[in-house]
Amino acid sequence: MTETGLATGSRPVQEARPATGMRRPRRPLGVGLARPTVLILTGLWVAGPLLPLAVQAFTDQWFYPDLWPNRWSLAGWEQALGPQSRLAEAVATSIGIGAAVAALATALGAAAGRALAWHRLPGRRLIELVLLAPVLVPPFAVAMGAQIVYLRAGLADSLTGVVLAQLPAATAYATLLMSGMWAGVDPALERQARTLGAGAWRAFREVSLPQLRGGLVVAAMFAFLISWSDYLLTLLIGGGVVTTVPLLLFATAAGSGNQAATAAIALVAVAPPLLLTALAARQLAGRDTALLGVGR
Amino acid sequence: MTADITIADLDHTYPGATTPTLRRVTLEVPAGTRTAVLGPSGSGKSTLLSIVAGLSTPTGGDVRLAGHSVLRQPPHRRDLGVVFQRPLLFPHLTVAENVAFGLRMRGTDRTAIRRRVAELLDAVSLPGYGERRSGELSGGQQQRVALARALAARPGVLLLDEPFSALDPQLRGDMRALLTELHRREGSTTLFVTHDRDEATDVADTVTVLLDGRVAQHAPPADLFRRPATLTVARFLGGADNAIPGTASAGHFDCPLGRLRLDTDHRGPGLLLIRPAAIVVGDHPGDNVVPATITAVTDRGTHLDIQATSGGVTLQLTTGPAAPLRPGDDTPLWLPPAHLSVVTP
Numbered sequence: 001m002t003e004t005g006l007a008t009g010s011r012p013v014q015e016a017r018p019a020t021g022m023r024r025p026r027r028p029l030g031v032g033l034a035r036p037t038v039l040i041l042t043g044l045w046v047a048g049p050l051l052p053l054a055v056q057a058f059t060d061q062w063f064y065p066d067l068w069p070n071r072w073s074l075a076g077w078e079q080a081l082g083p084q085s086r087l088a089e090a091v092a093t094s095i096g097i098g099a100a101v102a103a104l105a106t107a108l109g110a111a112a113g114r115a116l117a118w119h120r121l122p123g124r125r126l127i128e129l130v131l132l133a134p135v136l137v138p139p140f141a142v143a144m145g146a147q148i149v150y151l152r153a154g155l156a157d158s159l160t161g162v163v164l165a166q167l168p169a170a171t172a173y174a175t176l177l178m179s180g181m182w183a184g185v186d187p188a189l190e191r192q193a194r195t196l197g198a199g200a201w202r203a204f205r206e207v208s209l210p211q212l213r214g215g216l217v218v219a220a221m222f223a224f225l226i227s228w229s230d231y232l233l234t235l236l237i238g239g240g241v242v243t244t245v246p247l248l249l250f251a252t253a254a255g256s257g258n259q260a261a262t263a264a265i266a267l268v269a270v271a272p273p274l275l276l277t278a279l280a281a282r283q284l285a286g287r288d289t290a291l292l293g294v295g296r
Numbered sequence: 297m298t299a300d301i302t303i304a305d306l307d308h309t310y311p312g313a314t315t316p317t318l319r320r321v322t323l324e325v326p327a328g329t330r331t332a333v334l335g336p337s338g339s340g341k342s343t344l345l346s347i348v349a350g351l352s353t354p355t356g357g358d359v360r361l362a363g364h365s366v367l368r369q370p371p372h373r374r375d376l377g378v379v380f381q382r383p384l385l386f387p388h389l390t391v392a393e394n395v396a397f398g399l400r401m402r403g404t405d406r407t408a409i410r411r412r413v414a415e416l417l418d419a420v421s422l423p424g425y426g427e428r429r430s431g432e433l434s435g436g437q438q439q440r441v442a443l444a445r446a447l448a449a450r451p452g453v454l455l456l457d458e459p460f461s462a463l464d465p466q467l468r469g470d471m472r473a474l475l476t477e478l479h480r481r482e483g484s485t486t487l488f489v490t491h492d493r494d495e496a497t498d499v500a501d502t503v504t505v506l507l508d509g510r511v512a513q514h515a516p517p518a519d520l521f522r523r524p525a526t527l528t529v530a531r532f533l534g535g536a537d538n539a540i541p542g543t544a545s546a547g548h549f550d551c552p553l554g555r556l557r558l559d560t561d562h563r564g565p566g567l568l569l570i571r572p573a574a575i576v577v578g579d580h581p582g583d584n585v586v587p588a589t590i591t592a593v594t595d596r597g598t599h600l601d602i603q604a605t606s607g608g609v610t611l612q613l614t615t616g617p618a619a620p621l622r623p624g625d626d627t628p629l630w631l632p633p634a635h636l637s638v639v640t641p
Contacts, residue, residue, distance in 0.1 A: 188384055194371040195349055195378040197401035197449060203372075206397075210388040 050270060056263035076260025080252075080268070087265060090248040093159075097234075097244060098227040100163045101170050105223035106216055108167075109174025110182075114208075116175065117182035131176055134169035139232055147236040157239035165237040166230055170223035177222065181215030182208075221276045228272055245269045298483050299362035299375070299452030301325040301348065307356035308343055308509075317343045318354070318509045325502075327362075327452075330479060330486040332500035334493065336532065340509040341489045345457050348487065349378050361453055372401070376453040377446030377484065381461055383438035385430035391417070391441050392426030398449035416444040419478060436467045440474065447482050454484040460495065472498045493533060497521075505529050521571065523637040530569050530639065537612040538575075540568040544638045552607040556631060557583040562638040572601075574635035575613040577627055584631045590623050604629065 056062065057076050059069035080087050115121060116128070134142070146165050147156065155161035185208050193203035231246040238247070249269055253262045301324070308318040317340040325331045335341045346352040348359055350371035358365050366374050377398070385394050395413045404412075417423050420440040430438055439459060446454060456475075460468045476499060479486055490496050496503045497517035505512040505520065512532075513525040524530035527539065542551025544562040549555070551568055560566075579585060588606035600619055604611045606629065613629070615621065 186384070188380065188382065189386060191351055191371075192378070192380065192384040193386070193397070193401075194351070195374075195376060195455075196398035196445065197372045198397075199370070199372050202401065206401075207386055 053263045053266050053270075056259055057267055058260075060260050062259075073260070076258070076262075076264045079258060079261040080264035085261075086243060086248060087245075087268065090243050090245045091268065093242060094228055094244040094246075097159065097163055097166070097242075098224040101166050101227035102220040102224040104163070104167055105170035105174045106178075106220045108171045109176075109178045109219050109223075110212065110216065112171070112175040113178025113180075113182045116179040117185075118187050128176075131172045134172045143232045143236050146233060150237050156237055157241045159242055161237045162234050162242050162244075165233045166227045170226045173222050173226060174219040177219045178212070178215055181212050185211050218280055221280050225273050225276065229269075298327045298485050300327040301453055301485055301487060302360040302363075303344070303348065303357070304360070305357040306344070306347065306354050306359065308340070308347060308352070308354045316355075316509055318347075321357070321506070321509070321511055323504055323511065323514065325485055325487055327485050328483050329502065330488065330500045331502045331504060332488045332490055332496035333504045333506050334490060334496040335506035336491055339506045341491075341506050342457055344506070345378075345455050345487065345489045348453075349376060349455055350374050374453075375451050376455055377449070377451040378455045379439070379442050379446045379457070379459045381458040383430070383435070383442040385433075385438055385441055385445075387430060389430075390426060391422070391428050391430065391433070394430065394441055395426075395445045395448050397445060398451075402449055404449075412448055413444075416448055419481060420444045420474065436463050436471065439463065439471065443475070443478065447478060447484065450482065451484055454479075454482075454486045456486065456488045458490055459488075461490070461492070468495070475499055505532065507532060522574075522635055524569060524639065527567060527569075527639045527641070535569060535571045537572050538568075538570045540609055541641060542566065542568055549636070549638060552609045553586045553631075554607065556633075556636065558633045558636040558638070560636075560638040562640070565641060566638040567641045569637050569639060570631055570635055572612045572614045574632060575611065576630040576632065577602075577613070577615055577619060577621065578630065579628045580630035584633055584636075585628050586631065588627060588629045590621050590625045590627065592623055593621055 055069060058072055058074065060073040060075045061071045062069035079085060116124065121127065143165075150156045150161050150165060155164060189207050190200075190203040193207045194200065198206055228244075229246060230244075231250065234242060234244050234247060238244075243251075245265070246269060249262065249265045252258065252265055256262070303321055303323040306318050306321040307316060309316040321340075321344060323331070323333075333341045333344060343352060347354050350366065350369065354367070359367055361374060361376070385391075386397065389397070392413050395416055396409045399409045399412060413426065414423070417426060420443055422437060422440055422444075425433070425437070425441075430441070433441065439462075443459070459475075460471045463471060472495060475486075486500075488496070488499055490499075497520070501516065502514065503517050503520050504514045507528055512529045513520060515523070515525075520529075521533060521535060524533060524535055527536060530536040530539075540551050540553065542549050543564060544560050544566045546563075547557060547559065549558055549560070549566070549568050556568070558568075586606045588604040588611065590602060590604050591610075592603040594601040595617065597617065599614045599617055600621065602613045602615060602619075602621060604613065604627075611629065621627070
């Protein structure tokens with residue numbers, strides 16, 4: 001240490017810092033507050049519209065310009081969950097379709113992702129563009145076209161038809177996600193496993209699969225959520241025979257005008273995404289999964 | 297248990313490539329022996345190993361293990377162990393689980409697996425490392441685990457693809473000694489691919505030199521240096537410093553140095569090869585002593601590099617660091633017949 005250091009009295013301060021280096025300069029207060037502020041504003045922006053919903057579901061009297069309802073009630077829930085309500089059935093249908101879509105899309109996505117990540121495919125760019133199509137093409141156009149095709153194929157008005165109709169978009173997402181996961185798995189490891197007596201399928205199961213587990217969970221979750229919130233395809237292909245939660249929600253909102261019941265059903269529709277996101281966050285905690293920004 | 301490897305007329309060309317990677321490669325590795333395939337990068341040696349392992353398919357020829365053609369068998373049915381340049385330990389498994397992998401694939405029962413894993417971790421000097429993850433080990437330790445893993449199921453054949461090239465030189469020597477020791481214990485027929493001369497001669501009892509996809513020579517290490525089959529082999533092994541043109545006949549070679557006695561199958565015009573370190577300074581009873589004049593002496597500390605002329609031919613030789621030689625000295629040089637070879641120019 002130099003004499004100037006002693007003279008200015010800065011020496012003890014510097015000594016007190018850990019000797020390992022990494023001296024972090026003190027940040028101005030404004031910068032320190034920027035992050036929490038952005039987080040809170042973003043949270044409000046996303047969750048804000050849900051808050052009145054949570055209030056609405058528990059009252060039958062909340063009129064403009066009151067800031068707060070003047071009477072609480074469970075009438076909305078009684079209606080939503082009551083004997084003549086079809087909510088339970090709709091939830092079961094949604095879960096069934098969602099589970100089927102999640103399972104199929106994840107399996108297909110894992111297989112396609114491996115091919116995309118590990119093999120030099122001809123027209124790879126084109127394939128990637130096609131995979132992005134569900135994001136780029138207006139859903140209405142797809143749904144209208146799909147309805148004609150499924151009607152001709154005799155798959156309309158059935159659960160199978162709805163699952164098949166929802167599958168392309170879910171598979172595209174799963175494939176994009178899984179190709180990122182596969183890119184992080186060393187193909188040489190499966191080769192090594194094969195020389196140690198594992199067949200091709202066993203080598204995949206024993207060596208690559210455990211490394212993909214986090215990605216598979218996220219892919220399945222995405223696929224389930226795409227299915228869970230789908231309205232248009234289910235309406236057109238399901239033909240009113242297949243009633244999922246979004247369809248019931250829309251029907252209740254448009255048909256009954258019962259705001260409390262509508263809010264209650266809306267809360268039921270929102271619950272699984274929140275629950276699954278929390279589960280996925282736990283699954284991804286501590287993992288280096290930089291996929292689509294998820295978990296990082 | 298241990299199996300002989302027969303490689304017969306193996307051809308390989310990568311799809312879309314114009315020149316073949318392997319051309320009519322024939323090689324025999326008797327059961328329980330160690331053969332090194334030595335070649336520069338791009339000589340096709342890794343492809344050769346990959347074909348024996350079943351990870352690549354040849355365009356022609358055959359591979360037999362223990363007398364049976366294995367070309368139609370997938371890698372996991374070939375009863376072999378492979379160690380690559382990278383350790384390739386399974387990241388989600390512990391060290392013990394990695395070593396146990398091959399045994400588990402073969403359905404070995406748990407007690408036997410535990411016993412064998414402990415035995416092998418001892419053999420590679422990593423006792424008590426079983427519960428660690430591969431990421432906690434150094435490069436050398438990882439490669440030792442990879443060796444143990446490859447040998448765990450007692451394969452008839454052990455294939456090694458540049459297994460020590462990624463390690464630092466100090467460690468490489470230890471690993472060679474370990475490999476020799478493991479081979480003595482386990483006895484698997486070993487085929488070893490390397491670009492490193494010292495590694496090949498250190499580890500193997502027979503060396504196959506592979507140049508441009510062809511077997512250039514197949515011989516015990518000492519013969520390889522003493523009697524290179526071609527000028528290219530001699531150059532690759534660093535033994536073409538002295539190449540003297542002349543004519544070979546039964547038991548003799550006539551060149552500007554005079555008539556030298558040697559044993560060669562070569563007839564007619566050829567190049568005489570002798571390594572600098574094989575030339576002996578001073579007189580010697582018998583043939584092959586030539587008068588020479590020292591023209592240059594370079595002290596390398598560990599040895600002297602010397603240039604001499606004899607009959608208008610420049611010779612390179614090396615001696616111990618204390619040899620009392622100066623430029624201008626006249627001295628006889630002995631060219632020992634056992635170290636002379638003749639190749640096609």
